[in-house]
Amino acid sequence: MISITVNGRVCACEEGEYLLDVAERNGMLIPHLCYHRGLLPIGACRVCIVEVIERGRSKVVASCVYPVRDGIEVHTASPRIREQRSVIIALLLSLAPGSTEIKRLALQLGADIPRLVKAPESDTCVLCGRCTAACEALGTGAIAKVGRGVTKKIAAPFDGMPPDCIGCGSCAHVCPTGTIAYEHTDESVSVWGREFELMRCTGCNAPLMTREQHDFLTRKGGESPELLCERCGKQGVARKLKTRERYLG
Amino acid sequence: MMSDNATSRTLLVCCGTGCLANKAAAVADALDAACPEASVKRTGCNGFCENGPIVKVQPDDISYYRVKPEHAEKIAASLGHGPVMSLLFRDADKKLVLRQADNPFYAPQHKVALRNIGTIDPLAIDDYLDAGGYRALERALAMEPDEIIAEVTASGLRGRGGAGFPTGVKWASARAEEVFPKYVCCNGDEGDPGAFMDRSILEGDPHSVIEGLAITALAIGAEQGFLYIRDEYGLACANVAAALGAAEARGYIGTNIRGSGRRLRLEIVRGGGAFVCGESTALMASIEGRLGEPRAKYVRSVQRGLWDKPTVLNNVETLANIPVIIAQGGVRFAEIGTEGSKGTKVFSLVGKVERTGLVEVPMGVTLRHLIFDIGGGIRRGRRFKAVQTGGPSGGCIPEGLLDLPVDFDTLTEKGAMMGSGGMIVMDEHDCMVEVARYYVKFLSDESCGKCTPCREGLRQMLAILTDLCEGRGQQGDIELLERLGATMKESSLCALGQSAPNPVLSTIAHFRDEYAAHIEEGRCPAGVCPALTTFVIDSEACTSCGACKKACPVDVISGDKDTPYEIARDGCIACGSCRESCRFDAVSAHQRKEALA
Numbered sequence: 001m002i003s004i005t006v007n008g009r010v011c012a013c014e015e016g017e018y019l020l021d022v023a024e025r026n027g028m029l030i031p032h033l034c035y036h037r038g039l040l041p042i043g044a045c046r047v048c049i050v051e052v053i054e055r056g057r058s059k060v061v062a063s064c065v066y067p068v069r070d071g072i073e074v075h076t077a078s079p080r081i082r083e084q085r086s087v088i089i090a091l092l093l094s095l096a097p098g099s100t101e102i103k104r105l106a107l108q109l110g111a112d113i114p115r116l117v118k119a120p121e122s123d124t125c126v127l128c129g130r131c132t133a134a135c136e137a138l139g140t141g142a143i144a145k146v147g148r149g150v151t152k153k154i155a156a157p158f159d160g161m162p163p164d165c166i167g168c169g170s171c172a173h174v175c176p177t178g179t180i181a182y183e184h185t186d187e188s189v190s191v192w193g194r195e196f197e198l199m200r201c202t203g204c205n206a207p208l209m210t211r212e213q214h215d216f217l218t219r220k221g222g223e224s225p226e227l228l229c230e231r232c233g234k235q236g237v238a239r240k241l242k243t244r245e246r247y248l249g
Numbered sequence: 250m251m252s253d254n255a256t257s258r259t260l261l262v263c264c265g266t267g268c269l270a271n272k273a274a275a276v277a278d279a280l281d282a283a284c285p286e287a288s289v290k291r292t293g294c295n296g297f298c299e300n301g302p303i304v305k306v307q308p309d310d311i312s313y314y315r316v317k318p319e320h321a322e323k324i325a326a327s328l329g330h331g332p333v334m335s336l337l338f339r340d341a342d343k344k345l346v347l348r349q350a351d352n353p354f355y356a357p358q359h360k361v362a363l364r365n366i367g368t369i370d371p372l373a374i375d376d377y378l379d380a381g382g383y384r385a386l387e388r389a390l391a392m393e394p395d396e397i398i399a400e401v402t403a404s405g406l407r408g409r410g411g412a413g414f415p416t417g418v419k420w421a422s423a424r425a426e427e428v429f430p431k432y433v434c435c436n437g438d439e440g441d442p443g444a445f446m447d448r449s450i451l452e453g454d455p456h457s458v459i460e461g462l463a464i465t466a467l468a469i470g471a472e473q474g475f476l477y478i479r480d481e482y483g484l485a486c487a488n489v490a491a492a493l494g495a496a497e498a499r500g501y502i503g504t505n506i507r508g509s510g511r512r513l514r515l516e517i518v519r520g521g522g523a524f525v526c527g528e529s530t531a532l533m534a535s536i537e538g539r540l541g542e543p544r545a546k547y548v549r550s551v552q553r554g555l556w557d558k559p560t561v562l563n564n565v566e567t568l569a570n571i572p573v574i575i576a577q578g579g580v581r582f583a584e585i586g587t588e589g590s591k592g593t594k595v596f597s598l599v600g601k602v603e604r605t606g607l608v609e610v611p612m613g614v615t616l617r618h619l620i621f622d623i624g625g626g627i628r629r630g631r632r633f634k635a636v637q638t639g640g641p642s643g644g645c646i647p648e649g650l651l652d653l654p655v656d657f658d659t660l661t662e663k664g665a666m667m668g669s670g671g672m673i674v675m676d677e678h679d680c681m682v683e684v685a686r687y688y689v690k691f692l693s694d695e696s697c698g699k700c701t702p703c704r705e706g707l708r709q710m711l712a713i714l715t716d717l718c719e720g721r722g723q724q725g726d727i728e729l730l731e732r733l734g735a736t737m738k739e740s741s742l743c744a745l746g747q748s749a750p751n752p753v754l755s756t757i758a759h760f761r762d763e764y765a766a767h768i769e770e771g772r773c774p775a776g777v778c779p780a781l782t783t784f785v786i787d788s789e790a791c792t793s794c795g796a797c798k799k800a801c802p803v804d805v806i807s808g809d810k811d812t813p814y815e816i817a818r819d820g821c822i823a824c825g826s827c828r829e830s831c832r833f834d835a836v837s838a839h840q841r842k843e844a845l846a
């Protein structure tokens with residue numbers, strides 16, 4: 001166990017924990033976009049920058065990927081950080097003027113630089129990379145960051161519909177700005193321009209997962225998973241246990 | 250009689266990329282045919298590319314420049330009878346120069362990293378061995394890893410790729426890691442516009458890099474290594490591949506290095522052409538087959554690099570210095586250079602200087618020495634304006650700072666950097682706002698685009714600088730550029746983003762007036778930005794030579810020896826070709842009042 005100070009408060013933590021986690025656990029919220037608890041840290045949006053003073057030297061770091069070391073002094077909203085964070089938000093606002101989340105952050109931090117060139121009013125993607133990280137983590141890699149520099153974008157191969165997409169919707173789920181359209185009906189889901197038929201629970205007939213998702217799980221797991229919803233699955237286990245009890249009794 | 254003279258002679262034909270483009274291969278073939286008794290050797294780059302192809306006659310020590318295949322007979326006939334005068338170099342006083350060592354371009358140079366280039370055939374391992382090659386590796390095999398590292402530390406060698414991190418410290422950290430396997434890596438992804446130091450070494454002396462990498466591996470305990478070479482460097486890839494084969498055949502790398510029981514497998518990885526993949530973590534991601542994006546470096550590569558294992562990544566030029574350090578001892582190497590920057594540095598000196606090319610000088614020489622003594626000063630007697638050092642991430646240094654010693658620390662203090670050694674000289678006909686715009690455009694294409702400050706900062710900087718160059722600048726633009734730059738510098742993810750605003754910030758720092766003229770007066774003082782500039786021919790100064798008319802790409806210049814030359818307003822794109830072509834300074838730039846057609 002080591003200790004660090006965040007905004008003057010002493011916080012106990014483990015060596016190597018990420019700074020953002022430590023700060024949030026101690027009730028100090030640091031604004032962020034690309035960081036997501038369910039994903040490996042990306043460190044791309046730089047909204048979560050903080051000032052770290054270590055051995056008398058001060059530096060700006062991204063708290064979501066910064067492993068803490070004993071005795072460091074952290075300031076999450078020093079004038080230097082407030083200035084740089086507001087420039088970053090202003091830059092994001094010009095990239096994604098249509099995003100309510102970015103507008104909210106901009107308003108909150110007083111970040112707007114009217115001279116910046118604005119993208120079309122409807123644009124909302126901030127290129128944080130959560131969607132591709134989620135897609136990669138799930139093993140499908142159906143979408144990716146394409147190109148580099150200012151032309152970088154999130155896309156499916158050849159700008160078409162992603163052939164490897166299984167319609168799981170993880171990308172849309174983690175997107176901080178709601179950019180990825182994900183429609184869901186009783187029969188089907190549609191995402192990335194593709195429509196996926198839903199398979200149903202063999203217990204209660206509720207819509208369960210896409211056929212592609214089922215195939216993917218079969219491929220990964222080596223055997224076909226039971227088509228049961230969470231509730232029916234639990235009931236099944238409970239029934240089995242009950243029978244077993246009776247048998248034992 | 251002629252054959253007696255020929256047999257004893259070696260003709261070294263420079264076959265670097267620059268000379269090859271000027272038919273050096275045909276020159277070598279022609280010499281082969283013309284003097285079958287002499288030994289014709291195809292060498293790497295001599296560095297004085299603009300005067301290539303270069304042919305050196307040994308042992309007479311005669312250097313010929315701009316040699317064409319048709320000169321072969323003349324050279325053959327001259328062997329043993331004195332030089333071919335018409336192919337010798339003429340210095341500024343029109344004096345003929347016989348020996349390379351007396352050539353003003355070469356005389357002040359001190360070659361360490363480039364020691365063999367231009368004298369050995371890169372494809373002949375025996376040439377390298379004859380020059381003392383692989384003796385350092387043999388020596389290292391008999392040393393303890395800590396002794397090797399101690400020599401490198403004593404040498405004071407710092408990474409030549411730009412950051413200047415002490416090589417010995419890097420090796421010691423990697424050695425201290427108790428994780429296996431470990432990897433060694435050579436960074437040959439040189440991508441700065443106008444820089445070709447590493448290419449020249451990889452092409453001209455690949456064994457020196459392989460030997461350096463093998464010694465690195467011994468020092469840190471690695472058994473596998475990679476040479477990451479950018480794909481555009483076709484000749485470098487080919488020569489390194491050939492050298493790897495030869496080195497393995499002789500047992501300098503492979504499963505049992507010179508019978509020591511040590512092993513090292515080296516392979517080439519060809520970069521896909523992304524500038525950002527020269528950044529260490531992006532380079533490693535690329536080797537692993539992932540997207541070439543940098544990661545946060547709070548945990549360093551010597552701890553967790555390739556496949557999360559300890560990895561030492563050194564630049565080509567750094568590695569080329571290693572055999573010298575091990576062979577002669579670190580202390581001797583440290584005798585060259587300055588207090589904080591030891592050894593020599595290779596620069597590619599290009600731009601508006603009389604003599605351009607690759608030069609290697611001791612650390613600590615002044616910019617003035619480089620540009621005016623070696624480079625011969627500014628072309629056509631124009632005024633020096635600035636020198637851009639360190640590639641796109643570097644900065645522009647004005648005349649007032651020309652007496653600064655060139656080393657790792659001094660230029661950084663002035664907002665520029667020595668970087669990997671690119672050096673572009675600019676004169677009074679270069680617009681500093683346009684220069685900044687050029688580099689920002691390059692970086693906005695070549696940034697990986699992962700983090701917000703770098704990608705979006707560059708996007709906005711480019712838009713503002715384009716506005717400035719096209720007469721749409723606004724009050725407050727300079728301050729906004731500075732504000733964006735300050736944030737990019739501190740909050741970007743990797744060194745590319747952190748240094749990306751340097752071209753803008755350094756030109757603002759030293760040439761603020763020029764920015765102000767663009768914004769406040771809509772004037773480009775250098776007469777470069779087409780939207781703000783128009784050109785006029787002064788009939789008094791004009792000699793009716795017609796050079797401008799020939800140079801005009803849109804044919805809007807009229808005139809002949811009876812009618813005065815004139816530039817028609819309609820259709821002129823204000824490219825400035827007329828001004829550049831005029832030898833009599835009769836074409837001048839003026840502020841454009843009307844809109845560009």
